[in-house]
Amino acid sequence: MCPKNGSSQATVTKVPLGIGLTVGIVLVSAGYSPAVARTVNVEFTAIETEVVIDGQGTKYKAWTYNGQFPGPVVRVTEGDTVHFTLHNLKTNTYPHSMDFHAAETDFFKNYRAINAGESLTYDFVAKKPGVFAYHCGAPPMIQHIARGMIGVIIVDPKNPKAMPKADREYVLVQTELFHNPNDVQGMFDRKYDHVIFNGGIFKYHPMVTGGKALEAKPGERVRFYFVNGGPNNFSALHPIAEIWDDVWASGNPANHLRGVQTYVVPPAGGAILDVVVEAEGAYPIVTHSLTDALRGAIAILVVKKDAQQLTLLPYVQPAEAVLHSRVTN
Numbered sequence: 001m002c003p004k005n006g007s008s009q010a011t012v013t014k015v016p017l018g019i020g021l022t023v024g025i026v027l028v029s030a031g032y033s034p035a036v037a038r039t040v041n042v043e044f045t046a047i048e049t050e051v052v053i054d055g056q057g058t059k060y061k062a063w064t065y066n067g068q069f070p071g072p073v074v075r076v077t078e079g080d081t082v083h084f085t086l087h088n089l090k091t092n093t094y095p096h097s098m099d100f101h102a103a104e105t106d107f108f109k110n111y112r113a114i115n116a117g118e119s120l121t122y123d124f125v126a127k128k129p130g131v132f133a134y135h136c137g138a139p140p141m142i143q144h145i146a147r148g149m150i151g152v153i154i155v156d157p158k159n160p161k162a163m164p165k166a167d168r169e170y171v172l173v174q175t176e177l178f179h180n181p182n183d184v185q186g187m188f189d190r191k192y193d194h195v196i197f198n199g200g201i202f203k204y205h206p207m208v209t210g211g212k213a214l215e216a217k218p219g220e221r222v223r224f225y226f227v228n229g230g231p232n233n234f235s236a237l238h239p240i241a242e243i244w245d246d247v248w249a250s251g252n253p254a255n256h257l258r259g260v261q262t263y264v265v266p267p268a269g270g271a272i273l274d275v276v277v278e279a280e281g282a283y284p285i286v287t288h289s290l291t292d293a294l295r296g297a298i299a300i301l302v303v304k305k306d307a308q309q310l311t312l313l314p315y316v317q318p319a320e321a322v323l324h325s326r327v328t329n
């Protein structure tokens with residue numbers, strides 16, 4: 001991973017597992033100067049593989065970017081050029097594609113689906129700051145998103161003072177989960193079994209088997225980069241026993257709301273939501289559409305003095321099969 005086109009001082013942090021495979025986060029943050037245009041290389045591999053969807057080890061036949069559900073977080077700064085390559089693994093069965101909502105580009109040319117064994121490269125300039133979905137758009141799109149080909153690209157504002165500094169940051173991706181990944185008609189009929197954050201049923205609920213809480217310290221400004229993957233349901237994001245101090249629609253600093261109890265995020269929409277929690281305790285983050293919360297979309301934020309530092313996308317790992325195999329295309 002190194003910057004291309006001779007234009008940049010970008011630093012890209014990723015852990016290569018094989019050709020085109022990145023674990024966790026594509027993070028670009030070091031040494032940024034607004035005067036310097038940067039090109040950021042992002043390389044994803046579509047991988048059809050089994051992922052674990054709960055704390056009991058239940059496997060799900062997912063379609064993924066880089067073997068994880070949701071895909072790796074891409075993080076760039078407003079004005080950066082993203083030089084993106086998608087590989088469709090030659091051992092896959094289905095066509096796949098990539099639609100970055102942070103891009104303004106030619107749909108037919110760049111968002112087209114490619115067959116197994118093929119690769120596709122395109123560039124776009126991340127012109128608008130915010131938190132955006134990315135997803136596979138290969139038909140039937142409803143199935144490709146539901147099976148896991150969904151993720152987040154954060155475009156940080158060029159002006160680092162455009163928003164208050166966060167002490168702690170988490171990415172949450174909400175999706176409906178259909179137990180039968182081949183039942184496309186059931187997806188159209190909204191017969192989902194669970195609604196999940198970051199690919200797991202009650203993944204961040206410590207009172208559920210295998211669940212692990214999100215953590216923060218008292219007084220910290222905790223920032224959630226939230227994307228609703230859908231494919232169909234709206235999210236009514238609410239911090240129980242708290243109030244969102246600041247919300248930015250689509251994560252754009254120009255779209256600022258204060259003191260919001262519940263914020264609606266549509267399918268394929270995003271928001272940045274900040275909460276400052278003064279007192280120690282437990283604060284569930286839920287979609288207050290309760291059918292969905294009680295089917296898996298509850299994340300507990302535990303506030304305590306000795307809170308540990310977690311990653312931006314906590315406890316999301318590539319599938320075992322992917323971790324232990326060398327991926328080539």
Ligand SMILES: [Cu+2]
Nearest residue numbers: 096136138144
């Ligand atoms: Cu796909």
